[in-house]
Amino acid sequence: MDYILSLITFIPLAGVLLLLVMPRNNALLRGVALAVSLITFIASISLICEFKSIADYQFVENIPWIAAGSFRMNYHVGIDGISLWLVILTTFIMPIAILSTWTAVEEKVKEYMICLLLLQVGMLGAFISLDLFLFYIFWELMLIPMYFIIGIWGGKNRIYAAVKFFIYTMVGSLLMLVAIMYLYFKAGAGDFDISRFYGLGLDPGTQTWLFLAFALAFAIKVPMFPFHTWLPDAHTEAPTAGSVILAAVLLKMGTYGFVRFAMPLFPDATARFTPLIATLSVIGIVYASLVAMMQEDVKKLVAYSSVAHLGFVMIGLFALNQQGIAGGMLQMINHGISTGALFLIVGFIYERRHTRLISDFGGLSKQMPIFATIFMIVTFSSVGLPGTNGFVGEFLVLLGGFESKLRLWTILASSGVILSAVYMLWMFQRVMFGELSNPKNQVLKDLNGREIAIMTPLIIMIFVMGIYPKPFIDKMTPSIEKLIVQSKQKQVASVVLPPMNMAIQEMPAGHPALPTGHPVEAK
Amino acid sequence: MLSLHHYLILSGILFSIGALGVLIRRNAIVIFMCIELMLNAVNLTFIAFSRYLGNIDGQIFVFFVMTVAAAEAAVGLALMIAFYKNRGSIDVEDINLMKL
C-alpha cells in the first residue's frame, strides 16, 4: 500500500490509455470510464480507513524526479487531514459526473471521457502534491481537459467561456509560477518540498509580494470578487459534468491553495491581508447573493451562489482558528456536494426542456414529485439548513470568524444566510411552485433510475455530513492545528538573504538546507 | 599624411551612404549595390585598421568578405531574375504580396 496515492492518481490515466485504444462504441466507452472512476473511488476509500488522525503527511512517496542545474524537483506526494477529504471528494464526484452526461453527450464520447479522466488526474495530483513544482504541473494540467470540456461539449457561447476560463486562470497561475521561483531561490539550495518553505522567515516586504502573487492565482480560481466573472460564463456554457466538476472540485483548488500554500508560507502577509481578503469575501457574499437573486437563468444563479458560498469558505480560512478553518474545509466539501447536486438538477431539467430560463418553468412539482423532493433537499442544503451538511460548515465558519478579529466581517457575512434563502427559495418557487401552465412542462417525465442513482449518494452525504460530521472534523483537526501554528508564527529574521537585485548564488552541494517543518529560531 | 581617422571617417561616410541608399532607393538592384557599398566601406575599415595595427587579420577578413559578397551577388541576382520572371518588375514597391 506504499504507493496507494500514486495508484489512485494514475488509475484514471491508465483509463485514458485504455480508452484511447478502444473502438468507438459509445456504451462501452461510457462503461469503461465509469468503471475506472468507480475503481478509483473504491481505492480511495482505503485512504479513509488507513488514515490516522495525526498532523503528519501520510502515504508519503518521495522519489527524485528532476535534478538539473540549480533545481531539484521530487515526485513528492502525501496527504494530511486537509487534503484527505478533498481527494475523497474528487473521487466521489467523478463517477457521478460521468453518469450525469450519460445520455446528454452523444458526440465524441471517447474524447469526452478521456477529458474527464485526465481532469481527474490533474485534480488528484494537485491535491496530493507536496512539491511546489509538482503541484504547479498538476494545477496547469487541469486546465487543458476542462478547456476542452467547456469548449467542445458546451452551450451556445462555449468558445468565449472556454477561452476566458483558460486565459483568466492562466494569468493568475503564471504569476504564481514566478513567485514560486523567487521563493525557491530565497530558500537557498534544496528542492521544492513545501515543508522546506514553511517557516522560512521571509521579511514582510517579500512576503507581501509573494503572497499577492499566490493569492491572485488562488483568488481567480476560488473565485473571489472581483475576479469571479469567468465563473458564470464557464458554468453556464459547460456541460453538466463540467459544471459539476468545476463547482465541486476545481474551485476548491483555489481555497485549498490558500490553506496549503498562501497562508502557511507567508504568515505575516496573511495577517496583513486578512482584512482585505475578508472584505472581498464579504463583498463577494452579499454582492453575489444580490446578483444571484436577479438571475433569469437557473445555472447562472447557481454559479453566482457559488461565489457567495466560497466567500464563506474564505472568511473561515482567514479566521485562522480551529473552528474557522475546519468550517471552511467542511464548507468546501459541502459546496462540492450541494452545488454539484444543484448543477446536476439544472442538468436534468435542461436535458428535458433545453432551456434554463426560470420563466420557462413553473409548477414542476406537480409533474415531477421525486425531482421536486430531491431539488428541495438540495436547495435547503445549499441554504444551510441545520441537519444538512451546509449548516455545519457555515456555522463553524461564522463561529470561527466571530471568535477571531473578523467579528464585524462575520456579522456582515451572516446576512448572507438570509440572502441565500431569498435567492434559492425564490428560484425554487418560480421553478417548482405555481401553476403548471406551460404545455411543454406538462409532459415532462420524472427522474429516471439513472438520475435517481446519481442523486442518491449526494443526498445521503448531505444528511450524513449534516448529522454526524464528527469523523470529518476529527480527521482534519490535527492538521488544522499545525496549519494554525504555521500561519500564525510571527516573522523571524535570522536568515540573512541577499537583496533582491543581486544574484542568488547556488550554495555548495551538501550544504544543509533550512530546517524543515519547524519555525526558524526566533531572535 | 592621412591618419587612421581619415580612413575611418571616409568608410563611415560610405557606410552611411550605402545604408541610406538601401532605405530610399526603390530598385532592388540599386539596393543591392548600396549594400555592396556598405560592405566595401567595411572592407576599407578593416584594411585601415590592419595597416594601423600592423596586423594581417583584417586583410584576411577582407578577402573573405569579398568572396562572400560575390557569392551573395550570384544568389541575389538569381533571385531577382526569378522574381522578375513572375512579377515583371524588380521594384521593391512591387515586392509586397505579403504584409500585415
Add this chain to the structure above:
Amino acid sequence: MELALPQMNFLTIMPETVLSVVAMALLLVNVLVKSKEKAYLGYLSLAGLVGALFTIPWGQKISGFEEMVLQDNFSSFFSVIFILCAVMTILICDGYFKKEGCNHGELYPLILFATVGMMFMAKATDLMTVFLGLEILSVALYVLAGFNRDNVKSNEAGLKYFLLGAFSTGFLLYGMALIYGATGTTKIAKIALAAQNGAVSGNMMFLVGMLLMATGFSFKIAAAPFHMWTPDVYEGAPTPITAFMSAGPKAAGFAAFLRVFIIALPSLTVQWSDLLWILAVLTMTTGNIIALSQDNIKRMLAYSSIAHAGYALVGFTAHNASGVSGILFYLLSYTFMNIGAFAIITIIGKKGEANNNVQDYAGLGVKRPVLALCLAIFLFSLAGIPPTAGFIGKFYLFAGAVQQGYIWLAIIGVLNSAASVYYYLRVMVYMYMKTPEEDFNWVKLTPAVALCIIIAVAGVLIPGIIPNSVLNLAAISLP
C-alpha cells in the same frame, strides 16, 4: 623561409566535413537521379546527417585551426539541434515539394550546407568563422526561401530575405571591423583579454562595434525591432523551409550570439544586459501581440517564433547557469515543437500554399483526430503548458531571470505567455470546436512525415515529463 604549418585539427570539424562531403557528393549524384526519384537524395542526406550525428564528440574541449573553431559540449549540443532540425525538415520535404511540383534535387545539398554553416557558427571562436558560418547559412537559406521558383510568394520571400539579410550583414561586419580596430584581434578569447583593459572597453569604438554586432545577431534570431522580415519570409517560403528556418538558424544565431557575448564581453555585462532585456521585452511583446490577429497559420507561427526568441533572450539576459542551460534546452524543444507543428501544416496545406488559414482547420479534430491531437500537443508546448518540454524550458529561462533579480522581466515574460495562449488556443478552437467544412481527404500522411511527427511528439513529451537527462546535458554544455 620556414613554412610554419598552422595547427590544424580536423577532429574539431569532423561533422561539418562529413556533411560537406555528402552535400557535394549529392550535387553530383543529383545529375543522375530522375526527377521523380529525388526522394533518394533525401535518404542519402539523412544517412549523412545521421553519420554526422555520430561523429560529434562529447566531453572534449578541442581548439582547432589556430583557435578559429572550438569543439566543446556547447557546440556539440547545438550541432545536435541543427542535425535534428535538418533531419526533421528533410523528412517532410519530399511530400511537400512533390505536391508543389518543384522537387529539385538541389534542395538536400542546400539544407546540408545550411546545416554546416550553422554548425560553424556554433563552434566559431573567431569573428571570421562566425561571419563565414553565417554566410554559408544565409546564402543557402536565401536560395531555399525562394526555392519554389514558380511561386511568386516564394520568390518574394527569398528576395526580401536576401536584401534584408545582406543589409544586416553590413551592420554585423561593420561591428566586427570596429571591434577588430579596438582590440587588434578577431579571436574571441583575445578580445576578451583586451576587453579587461579599461581603456579598450571604455573605447567608444568598441562599444559601437559591440552594439552593431548585437544588431546583426538580433536580425538572425529575429529580435524586435530587427524582426520585420520574419513574418513575410516565413509566410512566403515553402513550408518545410519555414520550419527549418524557424528552428535551426535561430538556434545558430543564439549560439553565436551567446559565444561572442558571454565569452568575449563578460566585462561589459552590465552594458549588454541592459540592451538584452530591452530587446527581450520588445521581442516578446511585439511577437505575441501581433500574432493575436493573424489568420495565416504560418504567419502566426512566424510571430510566435519572434516571441520565442524573446523568451530565450530573457534567459540570455540572466546569463546564469539556469538561464543559459534554459536557452539550450528551450532551443532544442523548440526545434521539436515548431517543426512538428509545421510538419502538420505542410500536409494540411494544399498545392500552392493554399489552405493555410486558421479557419481552414475547422473540424480537423473530428476528421483527423490523431493529427489534431499532435498539433494540439505542439501548440500546448509552444504555449508553455505542462507537461511539455515547452513548459520546462520556459521554467528554466524565467527561473534564471528570477535568480538573477530580473523579476519584472520574468513577470512580463509570463504575462506574454498568457497572452500567447490566446492564439494557440484559437487554432484549437477551430480544430475541435467548429464543425468541419471539409473532410481533409487530401491529407496524406506519408511514413516520412509520420516519422517526423513521432520524433517531434516524443521530443516534446519525453523531456516534458522526464527532462532530467536533457537538462543535465544542457547544464554541462554551457559555453
Add this chain to the structure above:
Amino acid sequence: MFDNVWLIPLFPLLGFLINGLFGKKIKNEAVIGGIGTLAIFGSFLVSCGILMEMISRTPENRVFEKVLFPWIHCGNFKADMAFLLDPLSVVMIMVVTGVGSLIHLYSIGYMHGEEGFYRFFSYLNLFCMSMLLLVLGSNMLVMFIGWEGVGLCSYLLIGYYFHKKSAGDAAKKAFVMNRVGDFGFLVGLFTLYWWLGDNANVWTINFMEIKKAAHLLPYGGVVTVATLCFFVGATGKSAQIPLFTWLPDAMEGPTPVSALIHAATMVTAGVYMIGRMSFVFIKSPDTMMVIAVVGAATAIFAATIGTAQNDIKRVLAYSTVSQLGFMFLAMGTGAFAAGIFHLMTHAFFKACLFLGSGSVIHAMHYALHHAHSHDDAQDMRNMGGLRKSMPITFITFLVSTIAIAGIPGFSGFFSKDEILWQAFSNPYHGNLNIVLWGIGAIAACFTAFYMFRLVFMTFYGDCRINAKAKGHLHESPLVITIPLMVLGFLAAVGGYIGLPKLIGELFGGIPNYFELWLEPVFEQAQEYGHHYAASGAPHNAALEWGLMGGSVVIALVGITIAFTMYIKNRDLPGKFTSTFPALHRAVYNKWYIDELYDFLFVNPCKSLGNFLWKGFDVLVVDGIVNGVAAVVKGGSGAFRYTATGYVHNYAFVMAAGTVAILGYYIFR
C-alpha cells in the same frame, strides 16, 4: 423513563420517513393518517411517562440531560446531540405532543381526499420532530436545528397548495422572515459563546452550563447585545413587530397547519427560548424593556388589525400575533411562568379556535361546492347562523372564545390576568408598568371585541349563503369534532392548574401549581432580577382584586360592543366605516405594513440586485476583463500595420533601431 427521551422525537421522525418514502405507494388514507397520528401519539405517551416520573421526583432532581451522540466537536467548541429534560421542557413536550396528536387526528378528517395526503402527514410529523428537538435541545445548536427545522416545515406546509401562487409567496415570505430572525439568533449565540469563552474561559453553548456560568455575565453591556440578537430571532419565529407580517399570510396553509404551527406550537418557540434562557435575558434590563414594549405594542397593534378582517382565519391569525404579544409582555416583565402559562392555555383555546374555523370552512366549502358557488368559503360575510347546523363546532368555538376573551372561570382568564397583574406589579420597568398594563388591557378589550365579532358573524344571525348551499351545511364528522371537544374542554378548565394565589387562597390555599412547577427553572432569573430591581411594588391584595375586576369589565365592554354592532345594530359597522373611512382603510389594509416593507426592503434589494448584475457585474467587473482583452486585441490589430510589406520600410525600422540603440548607449 427519562432515558427514553430520545423516543419522543424518534416516533415522528419514523412517521415522517415511512409516510414520506412509502406514502405514495400506501395510498390508503386511513393507514397513512394512522401512522402519522400514532407516531405523535406515541410521543405523547412517552411524554406522559416522563411527566409522571418528573412529578414523582423532588424539584432538585428534575433536570436531566441525555447525550445521544457528539455532533459538532471542533477545538473548544462542543455541541452534542443531546436532550434536556426539566419542568419547562416537559410542559412544552406535553403541549406539543398533546395538541399535536389531536391535530393529527383532526387532519385525517380534514384532509380527506386531498391530493398528496401522505405528503401532508409526513410534513406534519417532520414538524413535530423539529419542534420536539427545539424544546428538548440541551444546547443552543440543537435548539437551532429545531428552530430552523420548524421553519422548514412551516415553509413546506404553508406551501402545501404549491400550485397557488399566493401559497408559494407566503411560504417563501415566512421562511425568509424567519431567516432574518435566525440571523439574529446566530449572532446572539456567537456573542454569548465568544464572550463567555474569551472572558470567563467557559466555552459552551449548553444551557445548563451557561446557567452555571451566568453569574459571570455582566448586567447590560454585551448581554444586552446578545439578548437583543436572540430577541430578533424570537420576533421572527413568534411573529412580533417588526417581523410579524408573515404569519397572516401563512394562513394559506391548510387549517390544521395553522392550528398546530401558527397557533399552538411553532410560533411560541420565541417565548420558550426566552424562558429557556431567562437567566441571561434578565441580566439585561434594556432587553427586558424592549421585549415588554415590543410585546405590548404587538398585542395592541395586531388586535386593531384583527377588528377589521373578514377572513375567518386571518382574524385568528392576527389574534395569535396579539396573544403572542401578551406572552412577550409577560417575558419582558419578568413574569416568565405566566408567559409560559399563557403559552399553554393559548395552545388549547387557539388550537380549538383554528380547528373550529377549519370545521366551519370545511362545511362551507362542501356546501358551496355542492351549490356550484364560487363564493369564498373563508369569508365571514358569507357565513352566519351556523350554530344551528354545527352545534358541536359552535359550542367548542364559543367556549374557546370566552376563554380567549378573558371571562373568569375559563383558562384564558387566569393566564391573561396573571400577565396583566405582573406587568403592573413587577418592579422592572419603573413607571412604564402602568403604560404596559394599560396597553395590555386595551388589547384585551379589542381581543374580546373581535373574537365575539367573529362568533357573531359566523354563528349568529341569518345564514348569508345562498339557499341552495344552505341545505348542504352539516356538522363535521367525529374525527373532527372529537379533537374539538377535547380542546374545548381543555380551554375551559386548563387554567385551573395555574390558579392565581389570590383566588387559591379563597379556596383554602390552593397553590398556583403551574408556577410552583416552573419555579426551579426561573428561580435563578428572579434572583438576578432582584439585583437591580429589588424593591417591587408592595403586594396589595386589594389592588390585585381591583385590577382583576377591571380586566373582566374591559372584556365585557369588548363583548358588549361586539354584541351591539353585530347582533343588535347591524348597520353600525357600516356607519362606522363611512364615518372614519381613512381609519378603516388603514386598519383593513393592515396599516400598510406589507407595502411599507416592500418599499423599504424588497424593492430596493431587487433594484440593487438588478443594478449590480446588469450595471456593475456585466459592465464594470466583466467590462474590465473584456476591456483588457479588447485593448490587447486592438493593439494587435493596430501593430500589425507596422508590417507594411515594403523592404525599405523594414530596413528603415532596422536602421532606426540600430540608431536608437546606439543613441541610447552614447548619450545615456
